[in-house]
Each structure stands twice: as C-alpha cells, then as structure tokens.
Amino acid sequence: MIDFNILLLSLAKIASWEVFAACFAGVVWGMFVGVTPGLTGIMAVVIALPLTFFMDPVTAIALLLGIYVTAIYGGSVTAIMISTPGTPNAAATVLDGYPLARQGKARKALEMALYASFVAGILSTGIALVMFPIVATFALEFGAPEVFAVIVFSITIIAGVSGESLLKGLIAAAFGFLLATVGQDPIHGSSRFTFGVHDFQAGMHILTLLVGLFTIPEIMLRGVEAFKAKKVVTIGEMGPRMTFREFISYWRTYLRSCLGGSLLGALPGLGGSPAAFLGYFMAERFSKTPQDFGKGSLDGIAGAEAGNNSVCGPALVPMMSLGIPGDTTTAVLMGALIVHGLNPGPLLFESNPEFIYSVFLLLFVSLIFLLFVGTGVIRLAKWVVRMPTQVLFPAVLILATYGTYAVRGTMVDVLAMFGVGFLGFLLRIQKIPAAPFAIAFILGPLFENELRKSLIISQGSIDIFFNSWISILFLSLAAFSALASVYLHSRLQGSTVTRIITD
Amino acid sequence: MPKGTNGSQAASQALDDLEPMVEPDMVELETPTYRGDVIAAALCCAAGIIGYFILVPAAVYVPPQFLGTVNSPAFLPNMLFSVLTVLSAIYLVKSVLIWRRSDPQGRAPLSDWGFALGTAGICIGYIAAIYIVGMTTASALCVAVMVYYYGERRFSVIGLIALIMPILLWVFFVKVAHILFPTPIIPFFEIFLTSAPLEESWQSAVAGPWAWR
Numbered sequence: 001m002i003d004f005n006i007l008l009l010s011l012a013k014i015a016s017w018e019v020f021a022a023c024f025a026g027v028v029w030g031m032f033v034g035v036t037p038g039l040t041g042i043m044a045v046v047i048a049l050p051l052t053f054f055m056d057p058v059t060a061i062a063l064l065l066g067i068y069v070t071a072i073y074g075g076s077v078t079a080i081m082i083s084t085p086g087t088p089n090a091a092a093t094v095l096d097g098y099p100l101a102r103q104g105k106a107r108k109a110l111e112m113a114l115y116a117s118f119v120a121g122i123l124s125t126g127i128a129l130v131m132f133p134i135v136a137t138f139a140l141e142f143g144a145p146e147v148f149a150v151i152v153f154s155i156t157i158i159a160g161v162s163g164e165s166l167l168k169g170l171i172a173a174a175f176g177f178l179l180a181t182v183g184q185d186p187i188h189g190s191s192r193f194t195f196g197v198h199d200f201q202a203g204m205h206i207l208t209l210l211v212g213l214f215t216i217p218e219i220m221l222r223g224v225e226a227f228k229a230k231k232v233v234t235i236g237e238m239g240p241r242m243t244f245r246e247f248i249s250y251w252r253t254y255l256r257s258c259l260g261g262s263l264l265g266a267l268p269g270l271g272g273s274p275a276a277f278l279g280y281f282m283a284e285r286f287s288k289t290p291q292d293f294g295k296g297s298l299d300g301i302a303g304a305e306a307g308n309n310s311v312c313g314p315a316l317v318p319m320m321s322l323g324i325p326g327d328t329t330t331a332v333l334m335g336a337l338i339v340h341g342l343n344p345g346p347l348l349f350e351s352n353p354e355f356i357y358s359v360f361l362l363l364f365v366s367l368i369f370l371l372f373v374g375t376g377v378i379r380l381a382k383w384v385v386r387m388p389t390q391v392l393f394p395a396v397l398i399l400a401t402y403g404t405y406a407v408r409g410t411m412v413d414v415l416a417m418f419g420v421g422f423l424g425f426l427l428r429i430q431k432i433p434a435a436p437f438a439i440a441f442i443l444g445p446l447f448e449n450e451l452r453k454s455l456i457i458s459q460g461s462i463d464i465f466f467n468s469w470i471s472i473l474f475l476s477l478a479a480f481s482a483l484a485s486v487y488l489h490s491r492l493q494g495s496t497v498t499r500i501i502t503d
Numbered sequence: 504m505p506k507g508t509n510g511s512q513a514a515s516q517a518l519d520d521l522e523p524m525v526e527p528d529m530v531e532l533e534t535p536t537y538r539g540d541v542i543a544a545a546l547c548c549a550a551g552i553i554g555y556f557i558l559v560p561a562a563v564y565v566p567p568q569f570l571g572t573v574n575s576p577a578f579l580p581n582m583l584f585s586v587l588t589v590l591s592a593i594y595l596v597k598s599v600l601i602w603r604r605s606d607p608q609g610r611a612p613l614s615d616w617g618f619a620l621g622t623a624g625i626c627i628g629y630i631a632a633i634y635i636v637g638m639t640t641a642s643a644l645c646v647a648v649m650v651y652y653y654g655e656r657r658f659s660v661i662g663l664i665a666l667i668m669p670i671l672l673w674v675f676f677v678k679v680a681h682i683l684f685p686t687p688i689i690p691f692f693e694i695f696l697t698s699a700p701l702e703e704s705w706q707s708a709v710a711g712p713w714a715w716r
Binding site: 114167168169170174175177178181185187188190191192193194195216219220221223224226227229388389390393394395397399400401402405406409411414415418421423425426428429430431432448451452455456460 | 626650680
C-alpha cells in the first residue's frame with residue numbers, strides 16, 4: 001500500500017519548474033508525433049532520449065513520460081478526423097470516431113477521446129500506484145501457456161463482436177495471423193514468405209498494416225462519394241460540444257476499459273493496442289445499443305481510448321518492479337533509467353522508493369497537461385473538417401505514403417501498405433471486419449512465440465494449457481465467448497432476415 | 504379451360520396476369536451481397552488450399568530434423584492455412600445456401616467500381632512514379648492527378664496543393680527528420696534543387712534554426 005511519507009518526499013522532488021517545463025515539452029512533442037501518421041510514440045521517445053542525458057533523472061523521466069502518455073492520445077486525433085490512426089494504439093478509435101466525424105460530430109468524438117483518455121489515465125495510474133506490489137506478483141505467474149490463453153481469449157472476443165458473423169471475424173483473424181508470420185521464424189530464424197526480399201526479413205511493420213487497412217479503403221470509397229456528388233464535399237462540421245451529462249453517462253465504460261487495460265498493461269509484451277480493442281469490445285458487449293457500434297458510437301470511442309490510455313501506468317509496474325518492460329516504449333524508458341544509473345528491478349523499490357512514487361506523480365502531471373494541450377488541438381481540428389474531400393483524401397494518401405516510408409525507410413513498406421489497402425477495400429465491401437485482422441496481426445508474433453514455446457516445453461502435448469488455473473480460466477472464457485457469439489449472432493441473423501422480409 | 508376460349512388466348516391471358524419482372528435496385532458499393540459472400544468465401548478457401556499446398560512448401564525453409572514438429576518454422580503457417588480452409592469452406596457452404604434461397608439482390612453500379620479501380624490505378628502509378636522521378640515529384644504529380652480525378656476543377660487550387668504539400672513534406676522528412684528518400688531513375692527535383700541560384704538564401708530562410716545539410 002501507499003507510504004504517504006515517501007509520497008510527500010516525492011511530491012517535493014518533482015515540484016520544480018524544470019520538471020514541469022520538461023513534462024510540458026514532452027506533452028507537446030508527444031502530441032505532434034501522435035497526430036503525424038508514421039511517427040510512433042516509441043520514435044518520439046527515442047528522438048528525445050539523447051536530450052535527457054544532460055538532465056537529472058526526475059526531469060528526464062518527466063520529459064519521456066510526457067511523450068509516452070500524449071503520443072497514445074495524439075494518434076486518436078487523425079483516427080477520428082481522417083480515418084488514419086496516428087499510432088497503432090488508435091486503431092480501435094477509427095471504428096467509431098471516423099463515422100462520427102462524418103456525421104458532423106467530430107468535436108464530440110474528439111472530446112470523448114480526450115476526456116476518456118484523461119479519466120482512464122488518472123484511474124489506472126491510481127490503480128498502479130496502489131496495487132503496485134500485488135500486480136507485480138500476479139504478473140510473475142504468467143508463463144507462456146497463460147499468455148497464449150489470454151491471446152486466444154482476446155481474439156475470440158474480438159472476432160465475435162466485431163462484425164455480423166463470427167465466421168467472417170475468425171477468417172479475418174486467420175489472415176492477420178498469417179500476415180504476421182512473414183519474416184523470420186522467431187525460434188530458428190529461417191525466412192518465411194519473404195520471397196528473397198531482404199526488407200521483409202523483419203516482417204511487416206504494424207503501422208504499415210494499420211495505415212493500409214484503414215486509410216486506403218477509405219480513400220477509395222470516399223473518392224466514389226465525391227465523384228458521385230459532383231460538388232464540393234467536406235467531412236462535415238465540428239458539431240456541438242459534448243455535454244457533461246453525456247460524458248458522465250459512460251462511467252461504466254471508463255471503469256470496465258480501465259480495469260481491462262490495467263490488467264493487460266501489467267502483463268509484459270501486450271501493449272496498448274490490444275487494450276484498446278478489449279476496451280472497445282467490452283463496451284460493445286455491455287452496451288444497450290450495440291447496433292450503433294461501427295456506425296458512430298461515443299461509447300465505442302470511450303471504450304477504446306480508456307482502454308489504451310489505462311495501459312500507461314500499469315505498464316510501468318512490471319518494468320520498475322521486475323525489470324520486465326510492458327511494451328516497446330517502456331523498454332526505451334527502462335533504457336533511460338539505466339543510463340541515469342537507476343536499475344529497474346526489485347531493488348529499486350528498496351533503494352529509491354521516492355523515485356518510483358515520483359514517476360507515478362509525473363504521470364498525473366502529464367495527464368493534466370494532456371488535457372490542456374488536447375483541448376487546443378481540438379480547436380485546430382476544425383480546419384480539417386472544412387477541407388473538401390476532393391483535396392483532403394489525396395493529401396491523406398500522400399501523408400500515409402510518407403508516414404509508412406518513414407517508419408523504416410524502405411519502399412517495400414509502401415508497396416505492402418498499398419497491397420494491404422487493396423485487400424482491405426475488398427474486405428470492407430464484403431463487411432469482413434478489419435478489427436480482428438489488425439489485432440491478430442499485432443498479437444501474431446506473441447501468439448506464435450508462446451504457443452510454440454509451450455509446446456516445446458511439453459514436447460508437443462497440449463496438456464500444458466490445462467496445468468494452471470490462469471490458462472484454464474482464460475481458455476474457458478474463450479470457449480464461453482465463442483459459444484455466446486454464435487448464439488447471439490444466430491438470434492441477430494433471425495431478426496435481420498425477418499426485417500428484410502417485412503421490408 | 505373456360506368456355507369460348509382456345510389455348511393461345513389462355514396463354515396470353517396467363518402472361519397478362521403475371522406481374523412484370525422487377526429488376527432489383529442498385530446498391531451502394533459498400534453493401535455486401537450474397538453473391539459477393541460466395542465469391543469471397545471461394546477466394547478465401549482457394550487461398551487456404553494454395554497456401555497449404557504451394558506457398559508454405561515454396562516459401563518456408565524447414566530444416567530436415569524439424570519436419571512435422573512444433574519446432575518447424577512451417578508449423579504455424581500450416582496450421583493457419585488449414586484453419587482458413589476449414590472456416591472458408593463452412594462460410595462457402597453457408598453463403599451458397601443463403602444465396603440460393605434469397606430473393607435476387609441488386610448490384611453496385613459499374614461506374615462505382617470503375618471509379619474505385621481508377622483510384623487504385625492512380626496509386627499504382629504513384630508507386631511507379633516514385634521509382635522513376637522520386638518521392639517529391641511523384642507526390643506532386645499524384646496529388647494533382649488525384650485532386651482532378653476526385654472532381655476539383657480549379658487549376659489554381661490543384662497547382663497550389665501539388666506544389667506546397669510535397670515541398671513541405673520534403674523539408675520535414677528530409678531536412679528535419681533526416682530520412683533518406685529512395686534515389687530515383689530521373690532525379691528531377693534533386694537536380695532542380697542543386698541548380699537553384701538562390702539556393703543558399705532560401706534554404707536558410709526555410710530551414711531556420713535547423714542545420715541544413
């Protein structure tokens with residue numbers, strides 16, 4: 001539990017203008033990177049890392065945490081405005097954010113994303129602060145079979161609720177997993193599906209897939225719309241502000257996504273994207289109006305944004321308490337701590353507890369700055385909605401191409417982005433959902449690693465997945481979720497057929 | 504047959520009684536159809552079979568000692584292609600049954616398909632142009648063509664966007680972020696830059712505090 005004496009000491013440690021200025025600079029830089037497709041949060045942290053070598057550890061971590069927190073939110077701005085997730089964490093926000101922008105409710109969508117991020121960030125940091133020792137111990141229980149079981153559970157949920165048919169969702173997930181196998185085999189390093197192209201050895205980058213899957217189909221379809229309209233078409237209006245009543249009405253979604261995101265954040269290796277999808281689909285499952293999801297639901301944005309931002313605090317827990325980073329960005333943060341002579345691990349809490357509390361307090365400060373900077377960004381977003389589609393989408397195409405190329409500096413990524421985009425277009429017109437495709441691709445390497453590691457340990461026996469209560473629990477939940485999806489879809493299908501016949 | 508009528512009269516009467524054949528309405532490009540489901544399922548099924556029997560043996564190297572074990576690099580791809588084939592086969596059977604039982608559905612207008620394919624064509628042309636004239640010039644050409652294709656007819660607007668956007672992106676990515684663009688066959692933009700007489704003055708004006716290399 002919290003030691004308030006150390007907490008006060010930590011508060012005194014961060015209360016200086018240098019720390020606040022560094023944190024604010026980090027928030028501004030993180031926002032800029034977040035809204036620029038192709039520039040990822042990790043890239044922003046890496047670019048800023050050399051600057052921190054000349055700072056004291058607290059100021060350095062203030063700058064990096066400001067970037068870390070804001071880049072996650074920043075990605076949702078372009079996701080909502082131009083259907084291009086600025087960062088992989090914002091992929092789930094596109095599903096409802098962009099339809100809302102097209103309905104002339106961009107301001108509501110952006111405000112919901114900002115406030116949900118803020119609320120979930122504050123709650124999850126509070127959870128991380130209080131539950132720090134307990135969560136760290138629980139995370140130690142997760143071996144290969146348990147992580148595999150969690151992934152199976154996530155995929156079943158996502159495939160089940162992201163479209164009109166569980167079958168289509170599972171087919172999309174299979175494609176996502178298959179695309180993730182391109183590159184080197186994680187165990188032996190032999191090439192798979194690279195066809196002699198050297199740049200494919202490292203596999204396809206997440207951002208290449210996400211930009212292709214969500215941006216290119218949108219450009220092609222909105223082009224058709226603009227062509228048919230034969231007049232200047234804009235995305236819509238910024239629309240009215242979100243009321244406090246609307247904001248507060250989704251409190252259950254914030255809580256659910258925050259708990260789910262905190263749990264996933266504390267598990268090493270999963271990161272923000274799965275948490276965003278988990279939050280989104282939990283929101284859909286518990287919603288009174290699930291039919292609105294995918295067509296512009298504030299609940300969907302609340303779920304996704306609360307999910308991805310609630311990862312921040314808990315992801316630092318295994319990093320600082322066990323020396324195991326929760327995702328790639330926290331791995332870089334860990335590197336920064338090591339540079340400053342602070343070795344993350346069980347001894348850090350013993351030797352420097354006020355630093356650990358300072359980190360969590362700085363997360364709170366970053367979130368408050370995020371609220372101010374985010375509000376400013378929403379005001380600027382009106383220029384995007386006023387831009388005619390005829391001009392906006394060609395510009396988005398160019399931006400997406402530059403962004404994809406910039407990730408690794410290779411044209412192969414650009415080719416892959418357009419390839420995935422054309423496939424995404426075909427999937428889209430047949431309503432084969434993109435979400436299971438994307439999430440399976442993101443989790444693919446981990447899925448394969450954990451599955452094969454487990455089977456190698458058990459010498460090919462699947463009994464290993466039924467040896468611990470955690471994996472049994474998650475596999476049972478996965479089976480239950482699949483059966484529930486089949487049942488719910490059969491009911492939904494019946495009602496749809498009835499409606500069509502009646503019409 | 505009613506009294507006083509012959510066979511041909513009855514046939515023509517029966518034809519008159521029939522309601523005229525109603526063509527189903529056109530649908531939006533984004534509206535899924537049962538026929539489309541059948542085609543998609545068949546393609547997915549074919550992808551699964553081709554992947555399992557052709558792609559994996561051709562594109563995944565499996566060391567002989569790992570053949571058929573979980574250690575094999577082909578373990579997961581084979582498993583996934585099998586799952587894809589089975590799922591797609593179920594999807595195919597289901598789609599065919601629904602398609603045969605359902606009323607005729609409309610199709611998306613061919614012009615919509617044509618326009619979407621035109622956009623795809625511009626994208627392919629853009630990629631080719633990047634290799635030939637470089638990223639910046641290709642982007643200027645692509646923006647100009649695409650904005651015109653999407654219905655903007657004011658050449659001042661087209662020209663302005665085609666000029667400003669690629670140059671801003673070039674300044675940001677090449678000069679600020681130091682990302683190297685691919686070397687084109689005809690380095691048009693690069694030649695223009697190096698031969699510009701006022702190079703240094705406008706470079707320093709644009710670059711500002713950033714070091715210009």
